[in-house]
Amino acid sequence: MRAIRLRTEYLTEPLGLGITAPRLYWNADGGLRQTAYQVVARRGGETVWDTGKVASSRMTHVRYEGVPLGSRDRVDWSVVLWDEAGAAGPPAESWFELGLLDPADWTAEWITGDYTPEPDVRYPVDHFRRDFRVREPVLAARLYITAAGVYEAVLNGEPVSEARLGPGATDYRHRLHYQTFDVTSLLAADNVLEVRLADGWYRGSLGAFGATHVFGRETRLLAQLELTYPDGSTETVGSDERFRWSDDGPVRFADLQDGEVYDARLAPSYSGHARITTETMIPTAADNVPVTEHERFPARLLTTPSGARVLDFGQNLAGFVAFTVSGRAGQRLTLRLGEILDGAGEFTQRNFQLRKPVHEFGRDVEILLLTGQESEIKGELQPTPKQEVVFTASGGTDHYVTRFAVFGFRYALVETDLDIDPADFEAIAVYSAMEQTGTCVTSHEGVNRFLENTRWSMKGNFLDVPTDCPTRERLGWTGDAQVFFDTAAYLMDVGAFFRKWLRDVRDGQLADGKLSAVIPYNGTSMLYDTTGGSVGWADAVVLIPYRYWKRYGDESILRDCYDAMRRYAMFMITNAGPLDPEAAADNPHARYLYEKGVHLGDWLEAAEFRDPSPGRTPMPEEATAYLHYTMTHLAEIATVLGETADADLFAEYAQGAKAAYTHQFLRDGTLDTDRQAKLVRPLALGLADGDVKRRLEDRLVQAVKNRDFHVNTGFLSTPFVLPTLTAAGHPEIAYRMLDNEDAPSWLAEVKAGATTVWEDWEGKESRNHYSPGAVCQWLFDTVAGLRVTGENHFTIAPVPGGSLTSAQARYTSVYGTVASSWTRTGTDLHLTVTLPPNTTADVRLPNGTEHVVGPGTHEYTA
Ligand code: BGC
Secondary structure (H helix, E strand, C coil): CEEEEEEECCECCCEEECCCCCEEEEEEECCCCCCEEEEEEEECCEEEEECCCECCCCCCCEECCCCCCCCCCEEEEEEEEECCCCCECCCEEEEEEECCCCHHHCCCCCEECCCCCCCCCCCCCEEEEEEEECCCCCCEEEEEEEEECEEEEEECCEECCCCCCECCCCCCCCCCEEEEEECHHHCCCEEEEEEEEECHHHHCCECCCCECCCCCCCCEEEEEEEEECCCCCEEEEECCCCCEEECCCCEEEEECCCEEEEECCCCCCCCEECEECCCCCCCEECCCCCEEEEEEEECEEEECCCCCEEEEEEEEEEEEEEEEEECCCCCEEEEEEECEECCCCCEECCCCCEEEECCCCCHHHHHHHHCCCHHHCCCCEEEECCCEEEEECCCCEEEEECCCCCEEEEEEEEEECCCCCHHHEEEEEEEECCCECEEEEECCHHHHHHHHHHHHHHHCCEECEECCCCCCCCCCEHHHHHHHHHHHHHHECCHHHHHHHHHHHHHCECCCCCECCECCCCCCHHHHHHHHHCCCCCCHHHHHHHHHHHHHCCCHHHHHHHHHHHHHHHHHHHHCECCCCCCCCCCCCHHHCECCCCCCCCCCCCHHHCCCCCCCCCCHHHHHHHHHHHHHHHHHHHHHCCCHHHHHHHHHHHHHHHHHHHHHHHHHHCCCCCCHHHHHHHHHCCCCCHHHHHHHHHHHHHHHHHCCCCCCCCCCCHHHHHHHHHHCCCHHHHHHHHHCCCCCCHHHHHHCCCCCCCCCCCCCCCCCCCHHHHHHHHHHHHHCCEEEEECCEEEECCCCCCCCCEEEEEEEECCEEEEEEEEEECCEEEEEEEECCCCEEEEECCCCCEEEECCEEEEEEC
């Protein structure tokens, strides 16, 4: 038996890790059971940790407990596994290297361009350059780098890594990440280090209204190149005033949302020098996967009915655009990037663009924008985001690729007098480099496409932060991430990604314990702070760590987040109670009602049930339901962490809210509505029991039938509809909803040609919103029936049905790759289950038979 898929803190061979006692992970290959392991860790030639032979089946979260490690330490570790026969296998090897852990490690100075930024002025990209000689050979070279802005570093003409858009998005008021790159192989005797610096999240547009200068006016760079020679001596080339500077290069304007203005005739002169500046923030390691370029899509040229030329890349995505053109110097090419063609077949950005003032704006204008009082704003308005590339040709052959903007697009409107060949254009998907862990292929093409559309919407929105959409808002809406977490964790390995974002969540918690509705901070805080306590959104601080814990078996995420969860719990408790005590006088549990606060409700239910003013009307039903649900999770978490007094308090609120809800909203289960969210919620959140529950289930089935198997839930309830129907013994109804190709439904958009998930059932809003794709969890955990239910343990309980004749799912869990595959002929079901070594599963067949099995492939016919 041998260890495979060795990882450190969810990362493969991380460089620049900020965790000094990291946890180690592996999966087992060959053999049946891991009876023991031995980890040996070495730093240089020295053994810094040797666990000896540990009798254990553990493959995850094995914490390094050796000699204390320090900055820059590189640790090579190996693991040997013993199998069920007591035989040791060959060692498997991996490594990690720590970053700069002590603020004093930073000897480089913060530098900026030599200009004083003025209000209302946007500046071109800064170019910094340092030429230096090294004594050869260099044993190792590391570049530690970060910026207030977005940087791109190039050493001797080569990008220092595949990572893009560093340092990534955090709340820069609290946290700034740095990256570490191994640049040993790029060094020569004479070297040129060049760094380009753009506005990024720091100074460029953020959020729906494209507020700028959210974190500051002056962009800054910190770069420290450390060289180690074979004799052990070291040398550092750090950013300082010896870095030359100019801003006369080709990128005349760069903004993540608006795009780039690029003049290929220009090259930086480096005629000036960088200026030393101050920055008090100490950069920390992200301990996250980097953002990198992924799939590339060629273009097809369309001519629209009005004669416009549009490039169609065939896939809606978030990322860069690249092209090659030749022409006369000064010839222009403008690309505007968008997600759709309108009803007339013309390019449009209307489904995501808003308008904002041309000039920088403050709080007053922000209020007008947020409250739809645009007409009150003085001065000119402009569309936001612009999503465009304005390119000027050099006269030779030019290659352009976006570096400092990200577009949500499938189409590009082209305006140019250059001769263009669509074969010279490409769309490049850009997202956090998460390992793809889950696939599910069924006999239904539409279902398969929907799952892949969901994966694409995940790719389109997992760029360092889980955002709602890559076009209009690009914000880390907490509720969206909350509803999608389980689906996300099937599709890709989100261990490192969500650990990072949960840190952002903690950074973004407000003084009273609520969370901003979008994380990280984006400048226009008013709306987001006001709606920050919204149930379903704020609950992300509890529900995501809880699900993360269950999925990855990682209890430490609960410890990391406990303080924040507790503060949020206290916020809810403080706000619980009736809005109008007289009106609630007949409710004996009124103190557990949750009627206060601003709540977003189910958000984007089908049009007929949509709340006209979410966030403005009270939402006591939703809020009390989530008070119960979240307190139930909190009570379990507090118990696991040994916080018994808290656990009792949370359990009291969980039970109290349930009683209050039953009294106020359930009317003995005689709720008469076709609004599915109202029926699904009490069922899914554990608010109904016995006859009340049965009546609600029956009414839900009736509601679905009354609406011809359409879905009419919003963000919060959409993931619960099919599981609730299945749990109520109606998988066939669930399948009919899934199969439905008529709007509102998941497959209507597939039928309409969607390549990503739409925000709303009508397709009027953004076309790249993963939230409604959260139904895909059901494909994995119910249709294929794959669930992680304990350490090294799964439950496989497929529920075949509907028009599906087969389903095959594979999931690379933290314990290894598990697969469930079934085919159906008539009433016969054939199931194949494959378990990785060192795991077990409870297999439950639809006919009720159960089997407890171990590694290998198991076949069943039922
Ligand atoms: C966003 C959603 C978000 C919602 C909450 C929308 O504008 O796009 O994804 O959760 O607002 O109100």
